[in-house]
Amino acid sequence: MLTAVYKSSKKADTYLYVEKRDDFTKVPEPLMNMFGRPQFVMMFNLAKRDKLGTADIALVKEKLSSEGFYLQLPPPEENLLDQFKTENGVSSD
Numbered sequence: 001m002l003t004a005v006y007k008s009s010k011k012a013d014t015y016l017y018v019e020k021r022d023d024f025t026k027v028p029e030p031l032m033n034m035f036g037r038p039q040f041v042m043m044f045n046l047a048k049r050d051k052l053g054t055a056d057i058a059l060v061k062e063k064l065s066s067e068g069f070y071l072q073l074p075p076p077e078e079n080l081l082d083q084f085k086t087e088n089g090v091s092s093d
Helices: 029-035 057-067 080-087
Strands: 002-007 015-018 039-045 069-072
Touching: 015 057, 057 069
Parallel strands: none
Antiparallel strands: 002 015, 002 039, 015 069
16 A cells, blocks of 8 residues: 655644545645645555554554545644643642
8 A cells, every 4th residue: 555645834743645646636625725735755655564653554544545545633732831730739720
């Protein structure tokens, strides 16, 4: 299962996986508008991988098979103040 990966020109740490290089026909137009101009990162055989960086490989395979694309969003940012308050038993108002 060859997979092409593109990074977003508008959203940091956002990646789009598609089945064929430069084929975005299965990606909804509103998503492409939000994503911006795709910048090619790499192409690899997903079947020969057992893990991906931060993406769940089973979910990537499922979404590629069912929808023809997978959108990888960055993990949510930690709120360090809330984390500090929780660790120190301080309740927030």
